[in-house]
Amino acid sequence: SQQGEEDPQALSIQEGENATMNCSYKTSINNLQWYRQNSGRGLVHLILIRSNEREKHSGRLRVTLDTSKKSSSLLITASRAADTASYFCATPMNRDDKIIFGKGTRLHILP
């Protein structure tokens, strides 16, 4: 079944550095979404990029989408301790409002 796969599985960087996470998926999509999950909390939607967009920004977040390679990246610039979380990409199925989540990237920001 269609599923996003994030890479890397885990990432540790120093505060202030940029963090990049990648997502690959298998079939055609209308949009791709990124979510954040802080420890012990529910997922929070960060950004949605449509299939006809190549790049989208939201604050310190930058998302790119390459439909020819079926991949997306999430860049967090000037990372902060509060960015420590798991990040998931999600791709919708073309029916029933169902979206499939990847396995996530665990990001740890070191002080």
Next chain:
Amino acid sequence: DTAVSQTPKYLVTQMGNDKSIKCEQNLGHDTMYWYKQDSKKFLKIMFSYNNKELIINETVPNRFSPKSPDKAHLNLHINSLELGDSAVYFCASSQGGGSNIQYFGAGTRLSVL
């Protein structure tokens, strides 16, 4: 006000018991979901309801039965709990349509002993 709220937050119970998790959303959304997140953080959809009607029913044991009394509520009842049911269960809602952006509750951590 919490947009999607689920109770209880923690649930510890013995094998073989029956338990329920409740979920309510005040966003006016038409679609609600239940997800299961295992110890490796993998998030898997279980059920989805649209306006009280079941639209997604993944391969889930029939010990799990969702119930939607109205479109703002989607409860999950689990019969004859097993050790493998231990996980975090998330409720979510979405408006539906093209974007499918989902709004999640804080989760219910179920531990079956």
